[in-house]
Amino acid sequence: MDTLRTLAALLLALGTASAASLGVVQTEGGSVQGQNIPVGLFRSVEVFKGIPFAAKPGLFQKPQPHPGWSGILKATKFASRCLQMSALQTNTFGSEDCLYLNIWVPHGSTVSSDLPVMIWLYGGGFLVGGSMGPNFLNNYLYSGQELADRGNVIIVSVAYRVGVLGFLSAGDSSLPGNYGMWDQQAAIAWVHRNIRSFGGDPNNITLFGESAGGASVNYQILTPHNKGLIRRAISQSGVSLCPWAFKNNMNPRDVAVQKVGCPTDHTMADCLKAIDAETLTMAAPRVKQGSPDHPGVMNLLLTPVVDGDFLPDHPSKLFHNAAEVDYLLGVNNMDGHIFTSQDIPSLGHKDEDTPVEDLRRLLRAYTKEEGPVALDMTFAEYTSAWGPSPSQETIKKTAVDIGTDYLFLVPIETAVYLHATTATSGRTFSYLLSEPSMLAGPGKPYDDWVGSDHMDDLQFVFGKPFVTPKAYADKHRALSSYMMAYWTNFARTGDPNEGHSSVPATWPLLDMSTQQYLNITSDMNNDSISEKMRLPFVKLWTQDIQSLQ
Template sequence: KYVSTHILIIIYLGVVQTDKGLVEGRSHRMGLFRTVDVFKGVPFADVPGKWEKPKPHPGWSGRSLLQRLLLMDRWNLSSSPSDDDDDDGDSSSPVSTSLPVMVYLFGGAFMLGASNDVAILGDSLYDGKELAERGDVIVVTVNYRVGTMGFLSSGDARLPGNYGLWDQHAAISWVRRNIAAFGGNPENITIFGQSAGAVSASYQMLSPHSKGLFRRVISQCGVALSPWALQKNPMRLCLRQIARKVGCSRSDEDEMLACLKLSDPVGLTMAGKIDVFLLLGKVVDGDFVPDEPSRLFHNAAQFDYMAGVNSMDGHLFAGVDVPSINKENGNTTVEDVKGLLAGLTKEKGVTAVGSAYSVYSSHWGSAPEPAVVKKTVADIETDFLFLVPTQIALQLHANNSSGARTYSYLFNMETRIPGFPRWVEAEHAEDLQYLFGKPFATPLVYFPRHRDLSGYMIAYWTNFARTGDPSKGDSRVPVPWPAFTKHHQPYLAINHKITKSSVSYDLRSEYISYWTKTYSSLPAVRREEEEEEEEEEEGGDLTQ
């Protein structure tokens, strides 16, 4: 199943007419004079066939009051129900109209997740009530197919893939058609997401199918250019692995695909877990994604764009690759650093390892502190997986923009995760708790500084959704946030102490220059021996 989530709107809306039927929400009290309405489980499409694009919902009779979250907004103290409201609540009109709309796409490596996922003290991490109420916007969270059902592909027309992207597109289209009935402005829709959801938002922006569908995009910790965001060889690296696991290994590809299409969806879903983590993903399908992402930014010229990363986005992944970085007495060696670089740069060979190592160790000195070496490991993965691709995407957007604005940020609040070394700042996904207002919703587990940060993020994000400028809107912000342009690259450092000095320029420019110029100019190394070994391993698996 996949459904869009709920609608929180000013005053109790009661029953709302959508293009497919009536939906009924519930009012949630947020304080003495604060209320939001929540509409859960609103279907935006029919149940799709296996590896098929979503299809229109046939509609329903009666009221739909299902179990997920879709849209949200706050009760305005100066508003009152319209004169024609019925006492039983069966018809009412939203007092607010033309509210900005923010559609959230969840992350989860394209493998897992849901719009009501990761409950925190009873509420989903993505629960939008605080964001909606404090920012005076409508928040929409949507579900889409993930894992093998959403992103398995043969790399050609036989099984083109990107079904999760099509689901997102169907949900956004539903919002565009219906949001006015909930008090939203269909001409002012912002798509935002984190990690794989940020990549998804980026692809929605780059697709030719999105022209005129929404107005702005926010990517948090992921873009379409991220090295893990595009699967360039889905048949060899992913589909054959799935086929083996469900008993569909065949030498003839058409027979293998026919077998997969007859396989049990539950078995296929389980086959896609863990072992192919970060291998399932978007593909160039010639349709929704017609070309390499870097060549599609002309499609993004109309959208205002805001993107950034967390300062330690790569730390958790680096801790898996080099476990010693998180051990108090662990010794992270030069060989560890070079080994990590070898894994990341294998398509360029040993020359890349040496050149990258010289760049990242240049500030160490003759006898570097152990913490400095360990932090460098985290920085390498953060740069390679998140920060550099995001900065490239921002530059491409600014270069292609036709009047739309571009904004860059670095979220560097210290981590709240216990047990990590002191040098660790913002982990992957740590920004979400603040954006969705958890320090306000569950105040006992946060300090005042966390509420300060949460208020800042909600203000900047919802101002951007309202006006296209995070500094301008209904919410006060601590400092102006200058736009990123072709020739000037400012960014805002986001934490609980935002001052004028929080605006800096040329984020990690030395390292971005290395990856975009020096590294990219190195010749690729064809590793025939490795490919032969992989093929032998695949053959060996068939006989086990």
């Protein structure tokens, strides 16, 4: 055993000594130096933390170029999150000076060059979030190290303003909104201009993100301001068409009048700009406990808006701007579980029955603009296969299906169709993640029928089963390796099947005749291909209900 340990230590030392390094890198703002982390024999990942891509942003202003720095910036510490409310919504944390990014560059025995680049956009409902995600014992959820090393790609995570500072809009030129979107766009442009110095290919940039980050990815390929900057895109559990990701009529007066005492006339914007950032941040509409009659996700009122600039029209009318972008997007099969369980608390309790009337109340809230006929139509469709005496499992799963369809699956499938039908050279790939929840089963909080909940995909995309192996089973490492392979192959070639990594099943290109998609689980083979994802319910929400108006 001692001999093996000595040999392992020697091999690691040899790898460390021989590991390639970029050393001091020249960027447009000045020189930066990161940290080289050995990950195996003659393999390392060079990490650059906290590089500014823009200056400290002014209140309700677009980001501006960073003035630069003298000397060498030691990029070894993550920057603060953008100013936001705490989880309990009782105070703020973070900084106004927050427009920084982080870069992971994998090396072998020689310094890397011309690597594909993947830019991560975090979720958080446009209200909270940070470029590194949750942190436990210095293990950050969004660390790009594992993905960079295994996929041989450069990973970049970027920050953007959230909440009032990122998304408050008056609907006119005095306070147009979309400041967080402009932050993301500034980061994308910075990466395009500077990533070659880090060994990246500026002509092969892939955006990827989850939830509000997935919606952000969608927005960034739809805006005309990114023409030529983005080659590919991956949206996980979120697109601009989700009902929580876009607001036609945002009312800034709730913030201006009720919270900070500004008038609602032509002086409102100037008044708001004179208030300190912490007070404005705390003025965001609170996310409240939901109910079947008032779903909690509807409290997310600060979102991107049509401003005539970043977003010149409704997102559904801008897919032509993504015609040359390869697009991979999909949904978790129970993405709505965590949200619907907040609205109908009995869903989350194994020993508590869920009344059928709660499902009807939830559908009434989702269809209130279309009226009673829409309610009857949707309720009949969702209960059509129940039979005379549905079990509690059937009722609860149907409730989760309703939430998943309305909040995630149907709008994401709509985006799949819109991209596939407007694309020229851009390819479309669709997926459904169906791995059972790790929180489901005997002795665990969830019923054993619960599938992939919202955010369940994150741990697998970022390789956590390999970073913290004792917390996962072999099947989870298999699933993680599959997702990292598909994602990084796609970033490299535009085809998730071809690239640096082998995959367990051939993922078909989507065409509108078959509408094929990949069903992602820990046990995959060429039978993992399905067609027409929940098509009756997609038609229900996008055609049947709309025809009533």
